[in-house]
Amino acid sequence: MxxxxxxxxxxxxxxxxxxxxxxxxxxxxxxxxxxxxxxxxxxxxxxxxxxxIQSAGTNVIIVSAGNFMAGGVRQGQGAASTLLPEDAAAIAPLPGVQYVAAGLNTRGQLVAGNQNWNTQVQGTDVDLPLIQAWQIERGAFFTPQDVTTAAKVAVIGSVVRDQLFGPDANPVGQVMRIQKQPFNIVGVLAAKGQTSMGQDRDDVVMVPYTTVMKKIRGVTFINNVTVSAASSNEVKVVADRIATLLRVRHRLQPGDPDDFMVRTIEEMASxxxxxxxxxxxxxxxxxxxxxxxxxxxxxxxxxxxxxxxxxxxxxxxxxxxxxxxxxxxxxxxxxxxxxxxxxxxxxxxxxxxxxxxxxxxxxxxxxxxxxxxxxxxxxxxxxxxxxxxxxxxxxxxxxxxxxxx
Amino acid sequence: MPTVISVKNLIKTYAVGEVEVRALRGVNLDVERGEFLAVTGPSGSGKSTFMHIVGCLDRPTSGQYFLDGQDVSRMSRDQLASIRNKKIGFVFQGFNLLSRTSALDNVELPLLYAGSGMKGPERHKRAMEVLKAVGLEDRADHHPNQLSGGQQQRVAIARSLINNPSILLADEPTGNLDTRTSIEVMDIFQRLNRERGITVLLITHEHDIAEYGTRMVQFRDGQVVMDRPIQRRRLAQDELVTLPAAQAV
Structure with missing residues (x-):
């Protein structure tokens, strides 16, 4: 049958x-x-x-300063003052490296007119929008010259714009105070939305990292360096190169622990x-x-x-x-x-x-x-x-x- | 006339727990083509066991059984299934139709197991032919619960005929039917036997039903104790003529 x-x-x-x-x-x-x-x-x-991960860039490498030890008291990740702007400059010519942006963050009270807001002030370099795929909605990002001269210029995220000026306002050309110092607003970032962790990426102010170093915090070190590899296949190799370079630059002996940390976005996401x-x-x-x-x-x-x-x-x-x-x-x-x-x-x-x-x-x-x-x-x-x-x-x-x- | 069924020294014993039951104790019987054999006997006489073996539902403990000249007493279960499908038509006391299935589909059922790869329309045609032979062509799409007992038994007879079997085995076919319907069913058997030359084996414990056959065999204690032709055979066709008044009531 x-x-x-x-x-x-x-x-x-x-x-x-x-x-x-x-x-x-x-x-x-x-x-x-x-x-x-x-x-x-x-x-x-x-x-x-x-x-x-795709939107953050699969080929992004983040170098952050290691922990800082002061008389046996460890201060936690990022507190070390060993990561310098010169380190960032030295990473840039490494083979396989595409963009490099040194970063130094601070929190600060923002004031514009009769409005005020507290948020993350991200000191960074001109390459960051290229690494993180930021679009500029109005105006422009600050320039390399602004970085060299530690100019008091700022690019603000859409949330900050909404809080200080209102959603329909054009803040480009207006003045905003960060920690009581006047900053010229040169651009507004296009909205990106939240991360999956619930962090609002648009609640941000970006200024040249040199300005944070010299005008706001008065330090000589930076917190981190955001690097992008030229190809996503090379991320691991480039990360290793950076680590080797930094060990040499920081004069670490074999057996000494790293005083920095090199992580890829993919590692963090995994x-x-x-x-x-x-x-x-x-x-x-x-x-x-x-x-x-x-x-x-x-x-x-x-x-x-x-x-x-x-x-x-x-x-x-x-x-x-x-x-x-x-x-x-x-x-x-x-x-x-x-x-x-x-x-x-x-x-x-x-x-x-x-x-x-x-x-x-x-x-x-x-x-x-x-x-x-x-x-x-x-x-x-x-x-x-x-x-x-x-x-x-x-x-x-x-x-x-x-x-x- | 060629011999259809030839049984030689058939013995069947069962083990029921510790006790050995000797259901058949050496049965010899030949049935020729075209005979209408009535098998009678009290319960426990071995007639059911005999029918099961003749129907290829069971195998004898010893002895031989030739069906159409073929020794089927040592065949495997699957071979017996094939023999049952092609050579034997069964009609049961309880009709055994599939419920919620049309008469036509019930009749077609053996064709599905025939392995001939017959197509749907041809199966329908064959099934309609045999339904016509039992006078039920206008009930083809009725389900069993829409048919009377007599009609259901006629569907069952049609089903038994569909593969053109050598023998028709009817096990108490009138046991669940009233007198008139019984005679109608016996009329169908007699017609099939007479017109198509189909060999019929009828098991019954009713003596008057046995008289519709041409030959009577009686079992007792696992043996054939009587085997004689029926002298004054009853003819269902004639009896039905005298009965229509009964139906009118």
């Missing part, structure tokens, strides 16, 4: 008891939909992190990626349990069905069905149940994922992998849980089966 025929027989048998068929499928539908939705949530979170991966695995395995329960539901119904249809099996055998035919019929019934359930579950999972994105604004991505795995698992469940009842049916003795009341 052909497989097609067995399919038709199985479909007919299922059609004879629609309610039960639907209820059995429900277990499978819920299981598969749960797996798809949970994995979609996890994948969505992961791809949003990846998207942020921790968070791992966390989301763990979360995804957790969610998926919980959903997997419901898939398992769905499978057991199918086995349960198939066992009841075999008992209930004992006479039917006897009759089929009497008119020429071989054990194999009966086995296949019940197996195909179980598999069709789980595949139909799986298909509906996939559709439902798609819908749920869309719904979550729409109403809860969580990113979700239904990957073809997840769909394939869920569908394959549904089929495997059907075969696995359908086999025992099917074999039980096939092993029936036709005489006993016909006599069964």
């Amino acid at each position: 052909s497989l097609l025929m067995i399919f038709r027989i199985a479909l007919k048998a299922m059609g004879r008891n629609k309610m039960r068929t639907a209820l059995t499928m429900l277990g499978m539908i819920i299981g598969v939909a749960a797996v798809i939705t949970m994995v979609a949530l996890g994948t969505g979170a992961q791809s949003s992190i990846e998207a942020q 921790v968070r990626k791992e966390a989301t991966q763990t979360m995804t695995a957790l969610l998926a395995s919980i959903a997997g349990v419901s898939l398992l329960v769905g499978g057991i539901g199918i086995m349960n119904i198939m066992l009841v069905s075999v008992t209930e249809r004992t006479r039917e099996i006897g009759l089929r055998m009497a008119i020429g069905a071989r054990g194999r035919d009966v086995l296949l019929q019940f197996l195909v019934e179980a598999v069709v149940l789980s595949l139909f359930g799986g298909a509906i579950g996939i559709a439902l999972g798609f819908g749920l994922s869309r719904g979550i994105t729409f109403w809860m604004e969580w990113p979700t991505t239904v990957s073809t992998n997840a769909v394939a795995v869920a569908f394959g698992f549904a089929a495997a469940t059907g075969v696995f849980f359908g086999f025992y009842p099917a074999r039980k049916a096939a092993a029936l003795d036709p005489i006993d089966a016909l006599r069964y009341e």
Whole structure:
């Protein structure tokens, strides 16, 4: 007997008891939909992190000053005063380095007219917009000459603009005070939005790092250097070169710990990626349990069905069905149940994922992998849980089966 | 006439717990093509066991069984399934139709297991032919629960005929039917036997039903104790003519 025929027989048998068929499928539908939705949530979170890495630049390397020890008291990362503007200048000519921006940050009270605001004042260099893909909405970024002369010029983020001048104002050319010193506003950055950590990237003021050094903080060191590698394949190599260079420049002996830290964006993101991966695995395995329960539901119904249809099996055998035919019929019934359930579950999972994105604004991505795995698992469940009842049916003795009341 | 069924020294023993039950104790029987054999006997006489072996649902402990000259007593389960499909038509007391399935689909069922790869339209055509033979062509799309007992049994007979079997095995086919319907069913068997030359084996414990056959075999304690032609055979066709009044009531 052909497989097609067995399919038709199985479909007919299922059609004879629609309610039960639907209820059995429900277990499978819920299981598969749960797996798809949970994995979609996890994948969505992961791809949003990846998207942020892309926007931050995959080839970005951040060099920050190491910890500073003063009489045995360690001051924490970035407190050391060993990272100098000259280090940044020395990094620039290294092979594979594209852009370099020295950075020195401070917090400060901003005042413009009768408004004031407290935020991060980021002392940086002219390359930063190129590294971090900042667009200028109005005016221009400060110039290399501003950096050389430690000019009191500032570029502000859109949040600062909103707070000090109002959303529709044009602050370019106006004066703002940082720590009571007047700064000329030369440009406004285009809005970038929040990071996935909830940090508002637009709540920022950028000034030349030399200005922070000389006019605001009065120091000779910098906090960090933001570097971009010319190609994303070279990031690791360039990072190593920078570390080697700095060890030489800082005259560190072999065995001395680094007094700086070189990290790539990718390294920093990988921790968070791992966390989301763990979360995804957790969610998926919980959903997997419901898939398992769905499978057991199918086995349960198939066992009841075999008992209930004992006479039917006897009759089929009497008119020429071989054990194999009966086995296949019940197996195909179980598999069709789980595949139909799986298909509906996939559709439902798609819908749920869309719904979550729409109403809860969580990113979700239904990957073809997840769909394939869920569908394959549904089929495997059907075969696995359908086999025992099917074999039980096939092993029936036709005489006993016909006599069964 | 060629011999359709030839049984030689058939023995069947079962082990029921510790006890060994000897259901058949050396049965010898030949049935020729075109015979209408009525098998009778009290319960426990071995007639059911005999029918199961003749129907290829079971294998004898020893002895031989030739069906159409072929020794089927040592065949495997799958081979027997194929023999049942092609050579034997079963009619049961309880009809054994698939519920929620049209008469046509029920009749077609054996074709699905025939492995001939017959296409849908051809199956329908064959099924309609046999439904016509039992006078139910206008009930083809009815489900069993929409049919009377007699009609259901006629669907079952149509199903047994679809693969042109060598023998028709009817196990108490009238057990669930009233008198008139029983006679109608016996009329179908007699017509098939007469017009198509189909060999019929009828198991019954009712003596008057047995008289529709041409030959009667009686079992007792696992052996054939009587084997004689039926002298005054009942003809269902004639009896039905005298009965229409009963139906009107």
